[in-house]
Amino acid sequence: MTREMITTTDSAALELFTTGAEFRSNGPGVVVVIGSMVTAADYSKFSHKLSAALERPIHTLNRRGHGASSAQAADYTLERDIQDLQVILNHTGATDIFGHSFGGGLALHAARTVPVDRLAVYDPAVSVNHSVVASWIPEYEKATATGDLDKAAAIAVKGLDAGGAVSRMPLYMLSLASKITANTPLAKQIREQLPNGVREIKALIAADMPAEPFLELPLETLIMVGEKSPAYFGVACGQIHDVLSGSSYSVLDGYGHDGVNRAPDKLITELAEFFAS
Template sequence: MDLETTSTRLVTALDGGTLVVHTTGDRRDAGPGIVLVHGGGVTIDVYGRLAVRLAAAELTVHRYNRRGRGDAPPRPEPYTVEAEVDDLAAVLAATGSRRVLGHSSGGFIALTAALRLPIDRLALYDAAVSVDGSFPLAWLDTAREAARSGALARSLAITSGGINTHSSAARLPLGVRTALCRAFLRTSIGRTMGELLPSTLDESEQVRRADGPADRWSGVTADVLLAYGTAGPPYYRTTNEALARALPHARVLSIDRSGHDGINRAPDRVVAPLAAFLAGR
């Protein structure tokens, strides 16, 4: 099979909803299958390059859109991370995979899933996990209020500034950031992020509710790779180091010159260590 060719299959979730699993690299000589749990504000489309490059490293990559986006069914309400874990369980069972790669809020979902699902290897990149307040969330209530009032650009500006604490843009006046976000919302990726912003805020609320000491995750028995980009927000390093001390089989990987979207860009310095870990090498 051409590495860039993706096949699809339909998977019935626990609640009867139909998930579409997109598989890249499924060929006779392929290595282990991995399931990708994508981040908030995006669809699986932004991980296409990553999927192809992991397939070139002899992995079979299974991607699925989480509820409420792309070809996924509507999201059940009220939103809970447990429902996300149920969907991941269905995809793992259908693909026979026991290895997971999670990014951002997808990393939070994957780590939560590892507490109760049969996951052997778990790679996380910039996982949105909060350990004793390590993930900044003081902005969340204000952003949700703005979104409820219909001020989408303002809500996005508050969200972006609250998360991207390392960015010089985050220190601009809110009015300037709002104007920039208003222009961004007219782009293709901006429209997607704007449409999914309420979901992103709901996911952030789940991260806040799960905040606590690192040892709350000590029941994760999988081998875990806690990766982060040194060009991204510094709190990922703090969180990963705390998690590595609490998890029985975990190590931290810092990736130079890589930001939060480094996993989407998929350069060698990101793909090679992720592929080696997920393949068990």
């Protein structure tokens, strides 16, 4: 794996990891757009397996506010990330994108205007006809303002509903669990990323639109959802698939929102076949 720091049009720095650099002669790779409250490191297993199966480089971007990339602006909008993605595509020569969770939603919006040949998304966090709501954000912001980070983290985990059975625990139990695990690497990462994640969710909701504008997406678009993922992912994806006649729709049986990070063979095989087509 190689690591680069890429300079953006406004002189910010983006951290980019490339897996499978030895396959560069086989053609441009695939750019992976990560989700909220994670870093490129959380996709290392996925990137290695997909690169080996596809025999092409996989470029995993730490968006602003993630990893060693420049900080995310307080007035963050999706457009900033879309412009950064264009920089990465220009740098790598890639025209294929894979996006997960918020990264999937970002990729769907970006691919309407950025030149992309093949687009695959898994559980994209995109709001179509108000399919995504975040009524928990005021409560989260109140807890943050009072310094109760344990409660804030618990509110976010429960509100996002992406943690399976953990997300369905009572709030007081999640708060206690947050306090007990506060010094673990995962808990520290979540706390560090929470402000970025909330800004991203607000931007996602602000970008809500009907499904019809997604007709501008590439003809080769693969939409995937996890069988055990929260239902709101499938609601938006179904609406986009209905209007995008050339898209393919797939359900990953037996897996939830973290299916990408777990990188099961069935997911890798389907993506490798799609990007090789």
